[in-house]
Amino acid sequence: MTSHENSTMNGKALNILFVEDNPDHAELVMRSFQDHRVANTIHHLTDGEAALDYLLRRNAYRDPQRSPRPHVVLLDLRLPKVDGLEVLRVIRSSEGLEKIPVVILTTSHADLDVGKAYEYHANSYLVKPLDFEKFTKLMDDLGFYWLGWNHYPWPGADS
Amino acid sequence: MSIAQRTGPERSSPRFEILLVEDNPDHAELVKRSFEDHPLESTIHHLSDGEAALDYLLRSGAEAEAGAVPRPHMILLDLRLPKVDGLDVLREIRKTRNFDEIPVIVLTTSSAEPDVKKAYQSHANSYLVKPNDFQQFDELIKALGTYWLGWNHDQGRAMSRAGT
Numbered sequence: 001m002t003s004h005e006n007s008t009m010n011g012k013a014l015n016i017l018f019v020e021d022n023p024d025h026a027e028l029v030m031r032s033f034q035d036h037r038v039a040n041t042i043h044h045l046t047d048g049e050a051a052l053d054y055l056l057r058r059n060a061y062r063d064p065q066r067s068p069r070p071h072v073v074l075l076d077l078r079l080p081k082v083d084g085l086e087v088l089r090v091i092r093s094s095e096g097l098e099k100i101p102v103v104i105l106t107t108s109h110a111d112l113d114v115g116k117a118y119e120y121h122a123n124s125y126l127v128k129p130l131d132f133e134k135f136t137k138l139m140d141d142l143g144f145y146w147l148g149w150n151h152y153p154w155p156g157a158d159s
Numbered sequence: 160m161s162i163a164q165r166t167g168p169e170r171s172s173p174r175f176e177i178l179l180v181e182d183n184p185d186h187a188e189l190v191k192r193s194f195e196d197h198p199l200e201s202t203i204h205h206l207s208d209g210e211a212a213l214d215y216l217l218r219s220g221a222e223a224e225a226g227a228v229p230r231p232h233m234i235l236l237d238l239r240l241p242k243v244d245g246l247d248v249l250r251e252i253r254k255t256r257n258f259d260e261i262p263v264i265v266l267t268t269s270s271a272e273p274d275v276k277k278a279y280q281s282h283a284n285s286y287l288v289k290p291n292d293f294q295q296f297d298e299l300i301k302a303l304g305t306y307w308l309g310w311n312h313d314q315g316r317a318m319s320r321a322g323t
Contacts, residue, residue, distance in 0.1 A: 099276060124285070141309070144302055151287065
């Protein structure tokens with residue numbers, strides 16, 4: 001092990017695709033992610049169709065400059081237009097996207113949702129706590145883990 | 160080699176079961192030590208090769224049978240392992256219906272891009288590179304314990320089997 005190896009990801013800016021239609025939840029998440037020292041880029045979209053447009057680079061996101069490939073996707077399940085589970089299914093069946101870590105962040109803890117999410121190989125499934133303090137703590141831990149420690153299939157931010 | 164090395168006091172109440180597959184005894188020791196003073200209590204079953212890991216998982220699927228072992232809540236998996244490689248262990252786990260919700264976290268010294276890509280291709284939940292620095296190593300283990308045991312959800316099957 002070399003001494004810099006552990007921090008290769010820690011020091012690099014990451015692209016995060018964040019799909020969430022609830023403005024209050026989005027606000028909480030954005031605020032907590034901005035607290036991290038590394039200048040990560042967060043792309044916040046509010047429906048599943050926009051998420052697919054972004055990921056598949058079509059319609060408004062045809063220009064790769066506007067749709068840099070995310071290192072990690074933070075995905076709500078109940079979304080307008082296209083459901084979160086469908087977005088996940090498309091990610092897992094699209095070449096070039098299939099390895100992207102996807103973290104589900106939802107209010108649903110229904111077995112059916114959890115089961116489907118793992119069937120489509122969600123990397124992690126998180127239930128939003130109702131309690132504000134707990135929500136904040138979850139976001140801190142989530143940011144620390146996924147933005148600080150986890151390694152991604154491609155190193156730097158690219159397009 | 161014993162099949163399961165238990166750390167911490169024996170308790171009858173549910174606690175988290177962790178399967179640690181790691182052939183480097185020093186790294187295994189560091190992981191165990193970090194979990195010992197983690198607020199979430201856990202029992203670590205340490206195995207040092209891929210074949211033993213697959214045997215263990217097979218027996219954790221056979222609930223009521225003799226020699227059954229607890230189903231792990233989380234698997235920490237090294238990549239370079241004797242007998243059966245870590246990636247092959249991972250692929251076997253993901254092929255098994257009963258294990259598809261168990262988080263498998265790759266914990267390795269390799270940050271080589273092909274390793275990371277293959278791990279995600281084989282549906283590792285997360286890929287972590289062991290820090291060189293002891294304190295950072297400890298921080299990483301603490302963070303992964305808090306995240307996967309404290310926050311991550313599955314269908315509750317794992318918890319209901321704790322302590323069997």
